[in-house]
Amino acid sequence: MSGSAAAAGHNVFVYGSLLADDVVRVLLNRIPPSSAALLHGFHRFSIKGRVYPAILPVQNDQVTGRVLLGITDPELHILDEFEDVEYRRTAVKVSLLESSQKLQAHAYVWDNANDPNLYGDWDFEEWKRVHKEGFIKMIAGFMEELELPESKTRVTTYESFYQNNRDAEN
Numbered sequence: 001m002s003g004s005a006a007a008a009g010h011n012v013f014v015y016g017s018l019l020a021d022d023v024v025r026v027l028l029n030r031i032p033p034s035s036a037a038l039l040h041g042f043h044r045f046s047i048k049g050r051v052y053p054a055i056l057p058v059q060n061d062q063v064t065g066r067v068l069l070g071i072t073d074p075e076l077h078i079l080d081e082f083e084d085v086e087y088r089r090t091a092v093k094v095s096l097l098e099s100s101q102k103l104q105a106h107a108y109v110w111d112n113a114n115d116p117n118l119y120g121d122w123d124f125e126e127w128k129r130v131h132k133e134g135f136i137k138m139i140a141g142f143m144e145e146l147e148l149p150e151s152k153t154r155v156t157t158y159e160s161f162y163q164n165n166r167d168a169e170n
Contacts, residue, residue, distance in 0.1 A: 010076050011035060011105035013094050015044055015065035016053040017135055019124055024068070026139045028075050028083055032068045036097040039063045039107060045118040047110075050158075051131040053122030054087075054110030067094055067105050072135070081146060082139075083108040 019025045021031050027101070043058035055063055079090060087108035094105050110118070127135075138158055 004088070009070035009072050010072050011091060011103055012076070012079060013039055013065055013107040014065050014107040014159045015039070015055055015066055015107070016030055016122065016124070017051075017127065017132075018068070019066060020128065020132055020158070021135075022136055023139060026143060027078055028071075032070050032075075034066045034068050035064055037067045037094040037103070038097060039065060039092055039094050042092075042107075042109075044122050045110070045130075046120050046122045048117035050117075051127060051135060054115070055107065056110050056113055056118070063091065065094075067103060069134075078146070079108070079155075084143065088112055142144055 014024075018027075024031055039055070040055055040062045041059060042055045042063045043061040044053045044055050044063045047054050066080075085088070088111050089106050090109045092105055094103050094109045095101070096103060142158075
């Protein structure tokens with residue numbers, strides 16, 4: 001990567017909880033510039049037992065999301081930790097909605113293409129109404145953990161947060 005390309009930062013296509021500025025702010029401590037975008041050849045699935053989505057390649061389908069622009073190397077590391085082992089960072093080409101311009105970006109693609117827990121479509125508006133507030137609290141805990149020498153993974157943080165909430169409700 002050339003010096004100017006490194007200085008410009010990374011582009012990251014987001015399509016789930018990271019569509020919410022509040023989530024991005026907790027993770028990155030800022031809201032980077034972004035642009036609405038389409039990722040062709042993928043589908044956004046719901047995941048049984050999870051409040052966040054997954055994407056996988058699906059011919060003749062597309063995912064609407066946005067591209068976070070100018071993500072720094074340390075921010076990309078935070079996103080890698082946040083997405084954890086369930087996803088793999090993948091190079092993709094997205095189309096910006098405002099200009100139809102094509103842009104190279106990273107996207108976090110679900111690692112298990114044969115996962116039986118994937119189904120249907122994931123709904124961002126429903127997620128905002130039902131899960132956003134609790135999800136932000138979980139992420140705040142994850143970010144506190146991330147600073148510790150023996151930090152828990154995001155999946156572990158997610159599972160313990162939502163298990164504790166279920167236990168408190170019962």
